[in-house]
Amino acid sequence: MDKQLNCSPLSRLKPSKRRLIQLYSALLYNAQLKGFVEGQIYTGPLKNICVPGMNCYSCPGAVAGCPLGALQNALASTTTRAPAYMLGILLLFGLTLGRTICSYLCPFGLIQELLHKIPSPKLKKSRVTRALSRLKYVILAVFVIAVPLLYSLQHFPVPAFCKYICPAGTLEGAIGLLSNPNNADKLSMLGILFTRKFIILVVILVGSVFVFRLFCRFLCPLGAIYSLFAKFALIGVKVDTDRCTGCGLCVRQCKVDIRHVGDAECIQCGACAKCCPVDAISWQVGSKKVKSNPERPLWKRVLPWAAALILLGGVLWFVNKPEKAAEPAAPEASREGVSNADTPDTNAEAAVTETADPESESEDGTLPEVGKDAGMLLPDFTASVYGGEPFDTAAQRGKILVINFWATWCTPCVNELPHFEALAAEYADTVSVIALHSDLVTEDVDAWLARENIALTFGLDETGEIIKSLGGSTMLPMTVIVDADGIITYNKVGSVTYETLTGLVREASGE
């Protein structure tokens, strides 16, 4: 037992191997450092995969997906596609690492542990905390599984945990993006949803100062998923029952609500291995015991760290390398030959031209500059339309034009489409409305439109060129309103109500 009491002030400052791995994985997950400077998220191919820990994929630095968000998204589209990929990923993570992920690879766990280091009175584990640790299974069942599945029956995506609870999303995604001055205009979107989630975040962060891993122990549905694999995980802390004397020191020293080492509540931090007086607890890979041997040759000790550093360096270089300058646009900007298909020709590029309409001259005779902001002239574009002729913005002069960027997977987008439908019906003579699906996927949109039967002109911005020309990037929904002269009067990201829309249309018509 004496071996654990090497607690000089200097030894306290020295980070443990576990802490180094936690910091390493937090940096690896958020390797797009330029995202923090630019306020933009990473949109590269690494986002095909998910990291094992909880790390919001809307964090400006995130280079891969969050398994929990992706799982909810997959469950929300169960009626069109079986969630095989996400189930496979979670099964693989659970079987190989199990809850070792919680203690070694989860950035949100790291944040909570660091907060718990702050000196303050600490809440000790008790029967109450042990009972509370069951709450995460309720959250998993209700918010992560039931609600997205139930709404998938209506083809309405609702990632309920992300939307109503997830503190990692608020901290890394919302605050991470909004703290960048480039996104200052996005503050206009904040309302009750942010207020509520911010309060949840503050409660969890302040609570973590007093309670060890408050969120992981009581609320984290990802931990609840991994805990199901406690008995089968390949890597983990195991007890040699022949050696164990049953003194219970490991359970008493442990900061989480375990009944025995390696059970569902055990986060596999390995602290108990250091305190066991008879060395009955050890790391195991399968049934093979892993022994730390200080006699190992130097290269064997250094090699894993070197490989890890090379991987980190590679990822850092790959995601932060400067992008190639865009090639100059082709002089011919109009888009022929995509007109009559029910499904737009996905090989064709949406065309955006920066030309000014002579009729748009202001009173002093000068032409407004073509751009994305209110008061500027809309850059003309032609978009292919589902089941109709291509939509040419230049041909809409004389009418107010309302452009809505949306996607089938985006809850607020789907929720506000009926407002645009009502607007198009109410102001059919004076207003043109187009809803542009801004996404990569094309096959789902057809099926979605056939099911929902919304009377609106639906177009496609498959390459994202149109949304980019209007200053948008990756945030949806986005609405742009253009007056009869082609001047942009409104261009913002965020949901709109019918009342807001009619107000904006009246404003654009000069009423």
Place this chain on the structure above:
Amino acid sequence: MQKTTYGAAEILRLLNGLLAVITGITAIALTLGIYCGHTGGQMYTVPLVQSRLRLLLIPAGLWLCCSFAALVAAGAPKKAVLAPKPAYSGTPALRRCAWAAAGAAVLWMLVYLCTVGNFESRDLEMTVGKMVLWLSPAAAILLTAAYLLQKQSSPKPADLPARTAAVIRLVLMILAVILLAAGVRNGGMRDVLVKAINICTECIGLG
């Protein structure tokens, strides 16, 4: 001398805890102040947020200073060995009641969740609010039952035999690979990419 240091450290620790709570409450109060004081137009503006952050700097700064002092004064950490907790010694009748209550609570939740009518409205605020109101009592009953039904800690785990665990692991691993391949084939991987490279503003709490 040692006793004095220990006393100072303890006081700092308590003070630090208090300041953490004060900082948290201030942050919540300032945020609620923005929400409640909103009278139309944009709720959160840059000058408003900046002015609130300036107010938060006072408790947060004090907390930071106190944390630093407490860390310096703390010295070597004490390894607190938690006292073993006795198992709940409820009567068998009470345990049976707890099991029955837990079963009823699960049934209550299942009935609510399986009633499709509860999830027809697209007014998610109302739907989720109502769901939380309805399911909270059931969750509270479940947690109380979990409290009453706790067993004594058993440091010696009754693990699966290594061979059985290995077989189950292998079968599940094969299943995982099959699921992954099926997922890549049916477009599930593309779905992950599409969701991850776009930001659903509501999903991260922006609104």
